[in-house]
Ligand code: NAD
């Protein structure tokens with residue numbers, strides 16, 4: 001069945017890949033974005049499609065009348081550490097006030113709502129791997145607090161609408177994702193290392209590179225987002241989405257130098273700005289059983 005779908009943050013890295021897939025599946029897609037970290041070029045190849053539209057919209061302001069939606073994906077938020085540290089107040093506002101506007105819309109329309117939360121809700125985790133029931137080790141005032149606490153509030157707001165207003169909502173906690181259309185300037189591990197390796201520059205490993213991450217390819221992540229939206233039993237659930245294969249940052253640097261085949265060296269820089277989580281790997285048993293996704 002063809003659905004009418006709103007993707008907030010649709011001009012971003014993950015959002016644009018999601019829009020592309022939803023259009024290929026035959027749906028009508030309205031992307032809303034204020035381009036604070038997204039780019040028009042991410043969706044330039046979609047604008048010819050008569051089932052696609054892109055609106056310049058800040059969801060922190062009341063959302064204008066856009067007609068009825070069947071599904072609302074809320075991906076609107078700066079996502080890279082340099083990105084959200086550059087826009088701390090906007091990050092807090094989009095995940096709180098912005099999320100409330102979309103939840104009101106979903107409630108009015110009887111639309112399903114999906115909130116894109118993050119592994120950062122676990123902070124610098126003391127439990128490993130991270131299972132959804134783990135409550136996290138988060139600083140409410142530290143250098144990542146504008147993002148971590150914004151997302152935790154966004155989760156709480158989603159549950160409040162579900163319980164108080166009957167909104168058909170679900171939450172996914174996305175772990176590090178990479179792939180086409182990630183912003184090469186946004187400072188994240190994969191775009192930084194790939195760009196540096198292609199230019200023959202040294203790869204900037206922060207600290208000693210022993211911290212770990214688990215990287216998921218964006219097309220797999222998009223399949224997980226759609227499954228979390230479409231599986232009826234995911235209503236009211238919090239679900240980790242990510243690749244459980246864990247490596248150190250140094251291993252990723254060495255892998256990327258090997259794949260690019262250039263002459264780049266590795267330079268060890270100062271630690272990343274504050275509270276860099278030391279280990280991160282999703283426990284995805286829930287996604288496997290509930291969504292049949294891995
Ligand atoms: P991104 O920055 O590429 O995309 C986010 C999009 O939201 C951008 O296009 C931005 O312009 C838009 N946006 C921000 N504030 C807005 C506002 N007030 N109104 C309208 N649009 C606004 O980042 P991404 O990597 O595609 O992340 C998408 C979502 O997934 C984010 O919510 C992020 O927190 C979450 N997430 C991403 C990752 C990852 O590894 N990429 C990991 C965990 C969670």
Ligand code: UDP
Nearest residue numbers: 081187188189192204205206211249272276
């Ligand atoms: N990192 C690094 N060099 C870089 C970019 C990132 O060593 O040029 C490290 C960073 O310190 C962190 C990991 O890579 O431990 C992932 O960083 P990213 O910014 O991609 O996302 P995070 O998971 O921290 O939100």
